[in-house]
Amino acid sequence: xxxxxxxxxxxxxxARTGVLxxxxxxxxxxxxxxxxxxATVKAMMPExxxxxxxxxxxxxxxxxxxxPTAERIERLGGLHKFMNWDKPILTDSGGFQVxxxxxxxxxxxxGVKFKSxxxxxxxxxxxxxxxxxxxxxxxxxxxxxxxxxxxxATEEVAxxxxxxxxxxAQRSKDAFGDRPDHALFGIQQGSTIPHLRQESAxxxxxxxxxGYAIGGLAVGEGQEAMFDVLDYAPGMLPEDKPRYLxxxxxxxxxxxxxxxxxxxxxxxxxxxxxxxxxxxxRMGAVNMRNARHMDDPRPLDEECACPTCQNxxxxxxxxxxxxxxxxxxxxxxxHNLHYYQELMQGLRAAIASGTLDDFxxxxxxxxxIGDIPVYG
Amino acid sequence: xxxxxxxxxxxxxxARTGVLxxxxxxxxxxxxxxxxxxATVKAMMPExxxxxxxxxxxxxxxxxxxxPTAERIERLGGLHKFMNWDKPILTDSGGFQVxxxxxxxxxxxxGVKFKSxxxxxxxxxxxxxxxxxxxxxxxxxxxxxxxxxxxxATEEVAxxxxxxxxxxAQRSKDAFGDRPDHALFGIQQGSTIPHLRQESAxxxxxxxxxGYAIGGLAVGEGQEAMFDVLDYAPGMLPEDKPRYLxxxxxxxxxxxxxxxxxxxxxxxxxxxxxxxxxxxxRMGAVNMRNARHMDDPRPLDEECACPTCQNxxxxxxxxxxxxxxxxxxxxxxxHNLHYYQELMQGLRAAIASGTLDDFxxxxxxxxxIGDIPVYG
Numbered sequence: 001x002x003x004x005x006x007x008x009x010x011x012x013x014x015a016r017t018g019v020l021x022x023x024x025x026x027x028x029x030x031x032x033x034x035x036x037x038x039a040t041v042k043a044m045m046p047e048x049x050x051x052x053x054x055x056x057x058x059x060x061x062x063x064x065x066x067x068p069t070a071e072r073i074e075r076l077g078g079l080h081k082f083m084n085w086d087k088p089i090l091t092d093s094g095g096f097q098v099x100x101x102x103x104x105x106x107x108x109x110x111g112v113k114f115k116s117x118x119x120x121x122x123x124x125x126x127x128x129x130x131x132x133x134x135x136x137x138x139x140x141x142x143x144x145x146x147x148x149x150x151x152x153a154t155e156e157v158a159x160x161x162x163x164x165x166x167x168x169a170q171r172s173k174d175a176f177g178d179r180p181d182h183a184l185f186g187i188q189q190g191s192t193i194p195h196l197r198q199e200s201a202x203x204x205x206x207x208x209x210x211g212y213a214i215g216g217l218a219v220g221e222g223q224e225a226m227f228d229v230l231d232y233a234p235g236m237l238p239e240d241k242p243r244y245l246x247x248x249x250x251x252x253x254x255x256x257x258x259x260x261x262x263x264x265x266x267x268x269x270x271x272x273x274x275x276x277x278x279x280x281x282r283m284g285a286v287n288m289r290n291a292r293h294m295d296d297p298r299p300l301d302e303e304c305a306c307p308t309c310q311n312x313x314x315x316x317x318x319x320x321x322x323x324x325x326x327x328x329x330x331x332x333x334x335h336n337l338h339y340y341q342e343l344m345q346g347l348r349a350a351i352a353s354g355t356l357d358d359f360x361x362x363x364x365x366x367x368x369i370g371d372i373p374v375y376g
Numbered sequence: 377x378x379x380x381x382x383x384x385x386x387x388x389x390x391a392r393t394g395v396l397x398x399x400x401x402x403x404x405x406x407x408x409x410x411x412x413x414x415a416t417v418k419a420m421m422p423e424x425x426x427x428x429x430x431x432x433x434x435x436x437x438x439x440x441x442x443x444p445t446a447e448r449i450e451r452l453g454g455l456h457k458f459m460n461w462d463k464p465i466l467t468d469s470g471g472f473q474v475x476x477x478x479x480x481x482x483x484x485x486x487g488v489k490f491k492s493x494x495x496x497x498x499x500x501x502x503x504x505x506x507x508x509x510x511x512x513x514x515x516x517x518x519x520x521x522x523x524x525x526x527x528x529a530t531e532e533v534a535x536x537x538x539x540x541x542x543x544x545a546q547r548s549k550d551a552f553g554d555r556p557d558h559a560l561f562g563i564q565q566g567s568t569i570p571h572l573r574q575e576s577a578x579x580x581x582x583x584x585x586x587g588y589a590i591g592g593l594a595v596g597e598g599q600e601a602m603f604d605v606l607d608y609a610p611g612m613l614p615e616d617k618p619r620y621l622x623x624x625x626x627x628x629x630x631x632x633x634x635x636x637x638x639x640x641x642x643x644x645x646x647x648x649x650x651x652x653x654x655x656x657x658r659m660g661a662v663n664m665r666n667a668r669h670m671d672d673p674r675p676l677d678e679e680c681a682c683p684t685c686q687n688x689x690x691x692x693x694x695x696x697x698x699x700x701x702x703x704x705x706x707x708x709x710x711h712n713l714h715y716y717q718e719l720m721q722g723l724r725a726a727i728a729s730g731t732l733d734d735f736x737x738x739x740x741x742x743x744x745i746g747d748i749p750v751y752g
Contacts, residue, residue: 039695043702045683068670068695076673076691084687294444297452307421311460315452319415319444326419326702 004140004183004210006242010352014234014261017351020211020242022140023181024080024088027055029242030258030351032344033090033266034337038063039073039083042271043329044337046085052306052334053341056087056141058266061094061133065123066116070136078138090141090185090266092246093130093172096148107147109164127171135176141183141211144172149191149216158191165189165215166203173207183210185244188237191216192229201236212237213244214262218253227256234261251280251343255363258347259356270336275329277321280336282343282363283371288332293318296374306338307331380516380559380586382618386728390610390637393727396587396618398516399557400456400464403431405618405639406727408630408720409466410713411647414439415449415459418647419705420713422461428682428710429717432463432517434642437470437509441499442492446512454514466561466642467515468622469506469548472524483523485540503547511552517559519589520548525567527595534567541565541591542579549583559586561620564613567592568605577612587618590638594623603632610637627656627719631739634723635732646712651705653697656712658719658739659747664708669694672750682714683707 006029008018020027034041034049037060041049049057059079064070073082080086098105098112105114111126130145146165149158169186176184186204190196204212214233217226226248234243244264245257254265270280277289281301288300296314304310308317308331320328343363350359382405384394396403410417410425413436417425425433435455440446449458456462474481474488481490487502506521522541525534545562552560562580566572580588590609593602602624610619620640621633630641646656653665657677664676672690680686684693684707696704719739726735 038699038701039692040701040703043706045703045706067699068691072671072691075671076689082689082692082695084692295448295451313452313458315444315448316415316458316460319458323414323443325414325416326705327416327421329702330419330421330706 001180003181012351012354012356015258015351015356016261016263017348022088024140025055027088028348029263030344030347031055031264032340033058035266035268035271039079043275043333046083048334052337053345057085057089059089059091059137060097061091061130062097064137065094065133066118070133074136080138088140091134091137091139091143093143093145094125095145098125099148127168128175131172131175141185142176144169144186146187146189146215148219149189151191151219151221153191155193158193158196162189162196162200166200169204170207185209185211185213187213187215188233189216192221192225194232197233198236205238211242211244213246215246217245218247218249223253230257230260255360259360270340271333274333274336279332280339282366284367286371288317288321292373298374300335306335308335377556379557388727388730388732391634391727391732392637392639393724398464400516401431403464404724406634406720406723407431407640408716409434409642411642411644415455419651419709422459424710428713429721433461433465435465435467435513436473437467437506438473440513441470441509442494446509450512456514464516466517467510467513467519469519469521470501471521474501475524503544504551507548507551517561518552520545520562522563522565522591524595525565525592527567527597529567531569534569534572538565538572538576542576545580546583561585561587561589563589563591564609565592568597568601570608573609574612581614587620588613589620589622591622593621594625599629606633606636631736635736646716647709650708650712655708656715658742660743662747664693664697668749674750676711682711684711
């Protein structure tokens with residue numbers, strides 16, 4: 001009996017809201033997963049990540065296997081204990097980061113040999129090894145090891161890549177074994193070619209997974225091409241399982257993907273952009289480095305309930321960013337993650353009440369107005 | 377009627393415990409003031425600084441006058457509001473940092489002309505300007521503008537420097553004016569020469585201040601020479617006013633100074649060392665960069681109640697420090713500031729109960745044992 005289950009509570013059009021249940025806690029969907037690459041969501045205490053409303057976060061297998069190593073994390077009691085986060089964790093397979101090590105990796109049917117970006121040491125990542133690492137980490141949601149097909153790709157390249165990923169998906173499933181408290185997600189590939197997406201979806205369904213990711217998007221194709229794929233790809237996947245769009249994205253990417261039937265997201269944008277002075281808000285992105293904030297006593301967003309907006313002026317955020325103070329990263333990351341979770345909560349509530357169209361219209365209208373400067 | 381007052385509750389030998397009352401809150405003494413140079417205690421949320429037990433923090437006039445400027449902070453409602461800290465703030469005069477700008481500053485009887493380390497712009501700092509800046513910042517405890525006599529100094533240099541600081545102390549008092557809700561502290565100079573320390577103390581007492589700092593120490597003379605001065609200098613200052621030893625120090629410096637009658641301290645050590653991986657503990661300093669922590673499941677200090685020690689292993693602290701993660705600075709700074717405040721609380725309680733000698737003996741014994749490695 002599997003102790004991981006997914007239930008769709010309401011739908012509106014293709015959009016769904018529900019709950020993905022795991023032994024470590026429920027994940028309300030549509031869900032956004034903050035990225036905790038190296039066993040920390042950068043510049044955030046885990047209590048603060050939870051306070052933003054996150055039900056789950058993502059860890060990166062590639063980074064953790066190299067440092068501090070999966071073996072060490074297992075000896076220390078697993079990733080949850082190590083990083084002081086007791087809610088669910090999803091780990092990627094390591095494949096995406098390894099593939100991007102151009103010149104430092106060799107891809108074969110067996111897997112990928114690569115050199116560490118930290119110390120140049122040699123490593124081998126295969127479906128079996130990825131499953132072993134993710135088990136040692138104690139990941140609640142394990143991702144299949146796959147190749148993220150580069151974009152653009154010829155049909156031949158996309159076909160070969162996808163089919164190898166499907167063989168790797170079977171090997172991942174076999175290696176994962178019987179773990180009732182943990183989920184294994186397959187990953188659909190097929191580039192932007194509908195019949196390849198269908199072939200991939202069918203192959204994954206034949207193997208059978210607890211959830212299905214849509215891979216190979218958000219790799220440079222642009223929002224229009226991504227939405228074109230999302231117009232059909234989610235519908236190829238089982239309705240009764242969660243659908244996860246990997247590495248997405250900007251707020252408007254997420255809204256469009258939710259409208260198209262996606263349930264889960266992850267992206268470094270809110271945390272990474274926070275560290276470079278960029279705030280994500282309902283008004284769009286606001287750059288706190290800009291000198292116009294220097295004397296602005298207003299909060300970043302007057303309607304935001306996050307600690308940053310409750311307690312600090314734009315002038316302060318500008319000052320601490322210019323002074324390279326760590327609190328600049330702390331405050332902007334907190335705000336950005338809060339905004340993302342508030343957006344997800346808004347989407348969930350709108351789907352539940354059948355008002356998603358109004359919600360999306362208001363979302364776009366507010367962004368079109370943008371930030372309103374203070375005139376002096 | 378002055379709304380700032382100091383009351384000594386108990387003494388043991390020369391050591392005192394009491395309360396410095398200000399309209400923004402009481403400061404329990406002996407007190408340690410974390411340093412918030414640029415309107416932030418680095419890597420800490422102000423709520424976290426308060427949670428460590430800090431009653432007051434220190435802001436740096438030099439840094440704030442250059443960026444974001446005192447004028448801007450005043451327009452924005454003062455430093456407390458700007459940095460979201462509603463307890464008392466002490467500001468230094470800017471003198472110490474300006475004097476250390478070797479080659480970029482010119483000292484005369486009027487004051488100091490200098491160039492900004494940020495953009496090379498020219499500035500002028502005088503007793504009058506320092507008082508103006510500290511008023512604009514909204515500082516609760518204002519420090520006189522003085523020259524921190526370099527160490528070592530000939531008697532002639534030390535005499536001239538001290539006497540100019542005393543003339544500046546009078547100018548500071550005159551410029552400070554009548555501000556019943558704010559305190560002005562004088563600063564004793566005189567290097568390591570007893571009769572100069574006496575002359576300085578007498579000059580300051582003639583002018584009359586709300587508190588008295590012992591300046592010109594912790595500038596390279598070493599603990600032994602510092603304690604030699606502290607054997608007599610505090611006793612030259614009024615018993616009914618707080619005594620503040622500027623820029624001190626290491627935990628054992630503080631303990632020795634409290635035994636010699638000092639009430640207030642500030643130092644960047646707990647925050648700065650936290651950012652370089654050094655933990656301050658009752659066992660002494662522990663370097664988290666050391667590879668011996670790599671597999672250590674123990675907390676930094678098993679007897680410490682801070683969030684870092686409650687929730688994280690040494691292995692985690694080592695990992696995030698090696699990975700240059702911001703949380704490494706956050707967690708170690710929090711621990712270090714917690715340790716310092718716990719030390720101050722221990723000193724206050726020991727003086728109150730007449731057990732200071734036992735407390736100090738236990739303090740030194742535990743440090744002599746040092747950290748106990750796990751053998752495997």
